[in-house]
Amino acid sequence: MSALFQNYARRPVHIVKGQGTIVTDATGKDYLDFISGIAVVSLGHAHPAIVEAIQKQSEKLWHVSNLFESPEQEQLAATLVKDTPFAHAFFCNSGAEANEAAIKLARKHTQKNVIITFEQSFHGRTFGAMSATGQDKVKQGFGPLLETFRTIPYNDKKQLEAAIDDDVAAIMLEAIQGEGGVHQLDPDFAQAITDICQAKGILLIVDEVQTGIGRTGTRYAFEQANLTPDIMTLAKGLGGGFPIGAMLGSSELFTSFGPGTHGTTFGGNPLAVAVAKTVTDIVFQEAFLQEVKEKSDYLMQKLQVALPKEQFTIRGSGLLLGIECPGDVVPLIQQAEKAGLLLVQAGGNVIRLLPPLTVTYEEMDQAIDILSSVLLAEQPVNA
Numbered sequence: 001m002s003a004l005f006q007n008y009a010r011r012p013v014h015i016v017k018g019q020g021t022i023v024t025d026a027t028g029k030d031y032l033d034f035i036s037g038i039a040v041v042s043l044g045h046a047h048p049a050i051v052e053a054i055q056k057q058s059e060k061l062w063h064v065s066n067l068f069e070s071p072e073q074e075q076l077a078a079t080l081v082k083d084t085p086f087a088h089a090f091f092c093n094s095g096a097e098a099n100e101a102a103i104k105l106a107r108k109h110t111q112k113n114v115i116i117t118f119e120q121s122f123h124g125r126t127f128g129a130m131s132a133t134g135q136d137k138v139k140q141g142f143g144p145l146l147e148t149f150r151t152i153p154y155n156d157k158k159q160l161e162a163a164i165d166d167d168v169a170a171i172m173l174e175a176i177q178g179e180g181g182v183h184q185l186d187p188d189f190a191q192a193i194t195d196i197c198q199a200k201g202i203l204l205i206v207d208e209v210q211t212g213i214g215r216t217g218t219r220y221a222f223e224q225a226n227l228t229p230d231i232m233t234l235a236k237g238l239g240g241g242f243p244i245g246a247m248l249g250s251s252e253l254f255t256s257f258g259p260g261t262h263g264t265t266f267g268g269n270p271l272a273v274a275v276a277k278t279v280t281d282i283v284f285q286e287a288f289l290q291e292v293k294e295k296s297d298y299l300m301q302k303l304q305v306a307l308p309k310e311q312f313t314i315r316g317s318g319l320l321l322g323i324e325c326p327g328d329v330v331p332l333i334q335q336a337e338k339a340g341l342l343l344v345q346a347g348g349n350v351i352r353l354l355p356p357l358t359v360t361y362e363e364m365d366q367a368i369d370i371l372s373s374v375l376l377a378e379q380p381v382n383a
């Protein structure tokens with residue numbers, strides 16, 4: 001009997017070490033890591049700049065609590081909000097926590113309760129974030145949830161218009177639905193959201209926990225959509241593997257999150273902030289982001305050539321790509337793993353590709369070779 005709760009369906013692979021895109025299991029077998037800890041290890045495993053940041057900061061100071069001022073948090077906040085609609089940041093430890101902060105701030109600021117969210121969305125596992133999530137399998141068995149979320153289909157303008165009334169505080173969405181199956185936001189729908197938010201004074205919350213910090217080839221995915229969010233949440237890639245989350249908000253929201261309104265013990269501790277500073281210093285360079293876009297184009301193009309489009313749909317942005325397959329993807333993911341390529345499923349029959357942003361062209365070639373041999377071998381001839 002395991003000493004662990006069995007709340008994860010764990011794969012029988014014990015990874016003990018990582019370097020760049022490569023991880024090694026306890027038997028010494030190497031894998032190309034095209035999961036990156038689910039879009040977390042954005043600079044690859046054991047990136048020397050992050051190793052150095054942790055070493056240096058760990059010798060100086062790990063934690064003092066938010067009872068004290070923090071020029072380091074100030075500096076990271078300024079970096080994150082630069083040239084965005086946001087003016088302020090709050091630091092926490094995870095994506096769910098960032099979304100809790102966003103939900104609380106939106107309700108407190110507007111003094112309204114309803115938040116519109118979308119089917120297939122994923123916002124986290126805490127009660128508020130779970131209630132916001134548009135997937136029944138995440139919510140089953142936990143009793144009554146927060147009742148004031150209105151969940152409607154993604155990219156459906158009519159249903160959005162129908163869901164708006166005077167009780168709506170905010171619309172909350174992912175710029176690309178990651179867990180839900182790599183679904184992209186229609187430009188038309190983005191425009192409709194922007195118009196409605198403006199006309200009705202409704203806040204827009206963009207959950208960039210998965211898409212943020214360079215993952216889609218820009219600092220944030222909303223920059224590629226016609227969206228002007230009031231609040232944005234970050235986590236996964238922000239710490240490159242070290243836990244840190246953030247909620248950013250516009251200047252109008254400043255007074256609604258005054259002293260005593262919200263907080264966390266660990267959030268924004270010096271170690272996490274030192275790591276996040278290192279990550280953003282690297283990822284936010286224009287040349288780095290440009291390279292992510294070029295790698296994305298390369299990967300997309302190679303996949304489109306390798307996989308017949310009658311059977312496979314490839315979508316996504318940057319290095320958050322999904323391959324929708326005609327059948328169950330679980331056996332395919334298992335076969336890829338045997339062949340040395342780690343992949344993760346997204347909602348439905350979608351294989352998600354989330355390599356480190358530092359992935360090399362050679363590694364992408366190797367991954368495509370494994371992917372095409374596995375995907376093409378598995379497909380029935382006349383599906």
Ligand SMILES: *Cc1c(COP(=O)(O)O)cnc(C)c1O
Nearest residue numbers: 094095096122123124207209210
């Ligand atoms: C992973 C994820 C979350 C939850 O983040 P945790 O750190 O696991 O709490 C929230 N929103 C999105 C879009 C995510 O991908």
